[in-house]
Amino acid sequence: MELPNPILTASGCAGAGRELSQFFDVAKIGAVVTKSVMLAPRSGRPTPRMAETPSGMLNSIGLQGPGIDAFLRRDLPWLLARGARAVVSIAGSTVDEYAELAARLSDASGVTAVEVNISCPNVEDRGQVFACDPGASAAVIEVVRARVRYDIPVFAKLSPDVTDIVAIAGACVAAGADGLSMINTLLGMAIDTTTLRPVLAGVTGGLSGPAIRPVAVRCIWQVHEAFPDIPIIGMGGVRTGRDALELMLAGAATVSVGTAIFHDPSACPRIVRELEEELASRGIERAADVVGLAHEPGRLTGQRRTGSAP
Amino acid sequence: MTSERLESAPAQVKGTVLTVRRVDAYYAMTLIAPEVAARFRPGQFVAVAVGGPETSMLLRRAFSIHQVRPDHGGTVEFVFAIAGPGTRWLSERRTRDTLDVAGPLGRAFPVPRDPVNALLVGGGYGSAPLFALGDRLRGRGCTVDYLLGAASADRVFGALTARRSGRSAVITTEDGSLGARGQVTDLLAQVIHEARTDVIYACGPMGMLRAVTVLAGRYGIPVQALVEESMACGTGVCMTCVLPVVGEDGVTRMVRSCVDGPVFRGDLVRWDDVGTIPFDALGAPGWKPRPPATPQPAARPQAGGRQPGSKAGRVRSRRPRAGPAAGRSGRGR
Numbered sequence: 001m002e003l004p005n006p007i008l009t010a011s012g013c014a015g016a017g018r019e020l021s022q023f024f025d026v027a028k029i030g031a032v033v034t035k036s037v038m039l040a041p042r043s044g045r046p047t048p049r050m051a052e053t054p055s056g057m058l059n060s061i062g063l064q065g066p067g068i069d070a071f072l073r074r075d076l077p078w079l080l081a082r083g084a085r086a087v088v089s090i091a092g093s094t095v096d097e098y099a100e101l102a103a104r105l106s107d108a109s110g111v112t113a114v115e116v117n118i119s120c121p122n123v124e125d126r127g128q129v130f131a132c133d134p135g136a137s138a139a140v141i142e143v144v145r146a147r148v149r150y151d152i153p154v155f156a157k158l159s160p161d162v163t164d165i166v167a168i169a170g171a172c173v174a175a176g177a178d179g180l181s182m183i184n185t186l187l188g189m190a191i192d193t194t195t196l197r198p199v200l201a202g203v204t205g206g207l208s209g210p211a212i213r214p215v216a217v218r219c220i221w222q223v224h225e226a227f228p229d230i231p232i233i234g235m236g237g238v239r240t241g242r243d244a245l246e247l248m249l250a251g252a253a254t255v256s257v258g259t260a261i262f263h264d265p266s267a268c269p270r271i272v273r274e275l276e277e278e279l280a281s282r283g284i285e286r287a288a289d290v291v292g293l294a295h296e297p298g299r300l301t302g303q304r305r306t307g308s309a310p
Numbered sequence: 311m312t313s314e315r316l317e318s319a320p321a322q323v324k325g326t327v328l329t330v331r332r333v334d335a336y337y338a339m340t341l342i343a344p345e346v347a348a349r350f351r352p353g354q355f356v357a358v359a360v361g362g363p364e365t366s367m368l369l370r371r372a373f374s375i376h377q378v379r380p381d382h383g384g385t386v387e388f389v390f391a392i393a394g395p396g397t398r399w400l401s402e403r404r405t406r407d408t409l410d411v412a413g414p415l416g417r418a419f420p421v422p423r424d425p426v427n428a429l430l431v432g433g434g435y436g437s438a439p440l441f442a443l444g445d446r447l448r449g450r451g452c453t454v455d456y457l458l459g460a461a462s463a464d465r466v467f468g469a470l471t472a473r474r475s476g477r478s479a480v481i482t483t484e485d486g487s488l489g490a491r492g493q494v495t496d497l498l499a500q501v502i503h504e505a506r507t508d509v510i511y512a513c514g515p516m517g518m519l520r521a522v523t524v525l526a527g528r529y530g531i532p533v534q535a536l537v538e539e540s541m542a543c544g545t546g547v548c549m550t551c552v553l554p555v556v557g558e559d560g561v562t563r564m565v566r567s568c569v570d571g572p573v574f575r576g577d578l579v580r581w582d583d584v585g586t587i588p589f590d591a592l593g594a595p596g597w598k599p600r601p602p603a604t605p606q607p608a609a610r611p612q613a614g615g616r617q618p619g620s621k622a623g624r625v626r627s628r629r630p631r632a633g634p635a636a637g638r639s640g641r642g643r
Contacts, residue, residue, distance in 0.1 A: 012549075019546035019569065022319040023412075035549075041593035043564050046586050050542045050550040055366040057542065061549045064564060064593070201585065209368055262543035263359055263368040265322055265412060 001113050001153060001179075001231075003030035003085060003254065006287050007244065007272045010235045010258030011036055011089035011115060011157070012061065016075035017082070023265040027083035029272060033233075033256055034075065036091035036117040039100055041067035046201040051190040056209025056237070057259060058188050060202035063091055063120070068104050080110040089157070090144070091117040094124050098140045102147035113153045115233070116144050116177075119184045131159035131184070134171035145176035153178035155233055158223075160215050161187050169223045169230075179231040180223060181256070183216045209259040213237030217250045224251025224292050239267070241274025248287065249294040317354065320415050320545070321345035327407040328385055330400075334464035336435050337401045338376065340387040346413045347384030350375055352443035353536055353573045356388060356413035357544025360396040371396045372541040372568070374439035374513065375414060386413070389438040389467060415544050416572045419443050419511055419534055425451035426508035429501060430476075431494055431522055432458045433514020437467045439536060440513055444475055453477050455505040457497065459518075463488035478505060495521045499529075507531055512576070514538075516584060523576030533576030539567040554580040554588050562591045 008031045014020050017032040026032055044064025051058045066075070071088075079086045088111050092098040098116065105111055118130035118137050130136040137156065145154050156172035158165055160183040169180055185206025190199040216236025224232055234252025237259070238244050244255040260267040275287065284290055325341035346356060357370035373388035392398050403409065421443075422428075428447050430440040437458045444454040456472035459482040466488055472479035480501055481489025490497060495518070501507070512522045513536035523533045539551040546569035555565045556578045564587065565571070580588060587594050 013547055015547050023322050023545075041597075043587045043591045043593035043595075043597070044549065044552065047550070047552060047584070048540060049552070050369070050540070050548065052367060052369045052542075055368065057369060059548070059550065064549050064552070067593070210366075259368060262370065262545075262548050264410065265543070265545050265547075 001031070001085075001087075001254070003112075004028075005030045005272050005275075006248070006254040007268055007275065008033050008087065008233065008254055008256040009261065009268055010256035011117065012059075013258035013261045016071070017079045017084055017086075018075075020261070020265055020268075021082060024269045025082075026079070029084075029268045030254060031085035031087045031112055032079055033087040033115055034071075034079070034089055035065055036063055036089040037065050037068050037071045037101070038063060038091050038093075039068055039097050041065065041070070048199060048201055049205075051199040051205070053188070053190060053207065053209070054211060056207055056211035057262070058190055058200060058205035058207055059185070060200045060205035062202065068101055072104065072108055076108060076110065085112040086110060087113045087115050087155075089115040089117050091120050092140075093120060093122065095122075095139050095143055099143040099147055102144040106147055106149045106152070111152055113155055113179075114144065114148050115155045115157050115181050116140060117157050117184070119157065119159045129159065129161075131157070131168060132162050134167050137168055138171040138175035141172045141175035141177050145178075155179040155181045157181040157184055158219070159184045160212075160219050160236075165219050166222050166226045169227060173227055173230055177230075179233065179253075180227075181233040181235065182223065183212070183219050183236045186212055186215065208237070210237040210239055210243075213243060213246075217246060220247055220250040220252050221294070225295060228292065228295075238271065239263075241271050241276070241278045244271055244275045245278045245290065248290050249292070251292040251295070253288070253291050317351055317414070317416075317418055318349045320413050321349065322410070322412045324408045325386070325411040327403045327405055327409065328382065329405060330403055333389070333467065335462075336389050336391050336465075336467060337397075338387055338389050339400060339403065340385050341409060341411060342382045342384070343386045343411055343413075344382075344384030346386050346411060347378040347380075350378045350386065350414045350442075351418035352446050353419035353439055354414035354416050355439075355544070355568075355572060356386060356411050357415055357541065357568075358400070358412075359410040360399050362399075367396050367399075369396075369542040370412070370544045371400070372415075372544045374436075374536065374572070375442070376438040377442050386411075389435045391435060412545060416568055417570065419536070419573050421446060421450060422452070422509060425453075427453045427455070427506050429455045429457060429505055429507040429510045431498070431510055431512040431514070431518075432456070432467070433494060433512075433518040434460045434465055435467045436512075436514030436518075436536070436538070437472070438513075440511060441468055441471050441475070443511055448475070453505075455501065455507070456480070457482075457494050457501050459483065459492075459494035459514075461485065493521075494518060495525055498522060498525050502526070502529060502531065509534070510576075512536070516581065519576060519579075520581035523579070523581065527577060534573055535576040535579065536573050537567050537571055537579065539572070541568055544568050554583045554586075554591055556580065562588055564591055564593075 045062030188207035234247035235256035325343035361367040552564040
């Protein structure tokens with residue numbers, strides 16, 4: 001992907017860019033990763049759909065969306081007309097649905113990349129989440145890669161709720177993924193001690209925000225170590241330029257910002273600026289120079305470690 | 311009223327705290343925020359970041375705007391109750407503290423083209439956004455009556471303002487400590503008759519909005535309701551604040567109360583289905599697109615005319631209701 005800077009919106013946290021464009025120029029960030037679109041319109045889950053948790057939140061939105069027809073007719077053209085780069089996230093309940101979505105996107109013009117949200121239940125396999133099984137993940141990536149136009153990169157979005165994320169990553173790469181996005185949310189829940197009931201109507205939900213950043217760093221570290229040539233879109237609790245740098249040092253070539261947008265609608269352009277400052281203060285000219293740098297001891301020296309917390 | 315957006319885009323600014331004051335059971339915060347004040351239309355809200363720069367509270371707190379004034383270049387005031395750590399932090403802010411505030415957000419109350427008799431019904435601190443509306447309506451030649459209710463006297467907000475600025479002001483408290491004992495719906499029919507109400511604007515708990523809509527519907531009086539749904543971002547990106555609303559095409563959608571609301575026609579909100587996904591909602595499990603119905607002229611809350619009490623084809627949801635919503639569905643927490 002050729003992007004003006006390495007900061008993207010995370011899928012599900014920015015719609016299709018229209019709302020955020022009230023606060024900043026969406027063409028000025030690396031790309032907008034759109035909310036996962038499915039074949040048909042989807043209502044999502046009942047409310048309550050969110051709970052605030054320490055340095056994070058739980059969400060059980062349920063992939064509410066207008067469906068691919070409305071997305072291609074209305075949302076994608078709008079984004080492109082603003083001069084933004086669009087990474088389109090797709091989600092399905094069967095392998096065939098992913099294939100159909102991929103084919104529809106292939107006909108559309110202006111798609112920078114496709115991010116395949118495989119953190120969906122596979123209705124043809126007892127509702128097991130695709131991303132939790134290497135074989136199921138590979139099946140989806142294979143049909144998507146086959147149907148998406150050759151010049152549009154396909155990224156597989158990985159879930160951290162697995163025993164071995166490197167195995168899932170490997171299956172996706174072998175099936176043809178051009179890159180990997182990670183991490184999606186962690187499965188969590190909260191109980192309201194006043195009502196004595198789960199907070200979320202859906203009972204469980206996805207945990208996101210700064211609380212999960214160490215999990216994101218760990219996953220990116222592991223996958224980059226195993227597949228150093230596969231570009232990674234890293235995400236999980238990034239709130240500042242410093243956080244983005246951390247994920248890049250672990251191995252992310254680009255960084256998506258999600259939950260932080262709810263706290264600060266201008267988070268993305270702010271983080272673009274902050275990352276530039278972080279790099280400049282370390283004498284680093286190109287963001288690409290820091291990708292995976294933490295794997296190489298002694299290459300560049302930053303601040304001396306004092307051994308005490310800041 | 312047409313569905314076009316008349317409001318300008320929101321701003322995100324560093325507001326400076328002018329005052330934080332106790333008002334009975336509530337707090338009123340006044341911020342210097344000229345860009346927000348300049349764009350404000352009654353019914354809109356602000357989304358405020360709480361906890362400071364290193365906070366672990368990431369979700370914004372949303373508050374209806376009570377009033378704006380031209381002082382200091384433009385101030386914005388909102389009213390809140392302490393419901394959790396975020397609102398507690400807000401109540402502890404002092405003059406000259408700064409806050410990240412986004413606003414004004416949401417669709418404002420639509421105002422009628424011609425002068426009408428307007429009844430403004432408020433529950434608890436839900437009455438706060440009604441007073442700026444009352445001023446605006448009076449400026450357009452409308453008659454404004456107030457009906458305010460709460461659990462107790464200290465939970466009624468703006469009784470004095472209502473008495474001063476309304477043609478009439480009726481107060482109810484459940485414990486009888488102020489005004490008549492009871493709820494606003496106990497006196498609504500009587501007030502409607504005496505005030506010859508043409509249109510109702512309501513803000514308060516969801517149960518109150520539902521009851522007001524149903525009762526007003528019996529008299530063919532349109533209701534514009536400012537709903538209270540939990541919000542995380544307030545800006546339309548998180549998809550948490552949805553509720554089932556019937557569209558002009560008769561199709562129910564889960565719409566965001568922060569961008570498609572917070573003001574809705576009361577007769578189009580499926581109050582009984584809040585907290586569920588009605589089985590006929592767009593994209594509900596098993597939903598299939600229906601052929602379009604014979605086009606009907608879209609009913610509008612016209613000034614001076616009574617619209618027939620439209621039922622909008624309410625369908626009972628067959629889905630079991632989701633577990634009880636968390637005790638408060640408040641906008642601020």
